[in-house]
Amino acid sequence: MDPAASAPKRFFASHSIDGAQPGTALKVSDIFAEVITHRTKHPGNKVPLSLNIEASSEPGYDETIHARELIKAAVMKKQDQP
Numbered sequence: 001m002d003p004a005a006s007a008p009k010r011f012f013a014s015h016s017i018d019g020a021q022p023g024t025a026l027k028v029s030d031i032f033a034e035v036i037t038h039r040t041k042h043p044g045n046k047v048p049l050s051l052n053i054e055a056s057s058e059p060g061y062d063e064t065i066h067a068r069e070l071i072k073a074a075v076m077k078k079q080d081q082p
Contacts, residue, residue: 011039019055 015031017024032049039047 019053 013035017027028051032051035049036047039045
């Protein structure tokens with residue numbers, strides 16, 4: 001049997017991280033870097049990445065910061081569209 005025929009064709013991973021912990025941004029960056037480095041070694045590999053952020057605050061968020069983040073999110077989404 002051809003080894004390539006039985007080789008894995010897809011990879012999916014999901015990882016939860018507590019964003020309130022120190023070093024979270026570095027940890028996210030490390031995970032993305034590892035996946036990108038290993039999954040793009042061979043020409044033709046496709047490596048779409050997505051990052052979902054879910055945040056909540058019992059007393060509510062500062063309106064200025066919240067508005068700024070909404071604008072940044074909208075700009076990023078617009079840049080991702082063809």
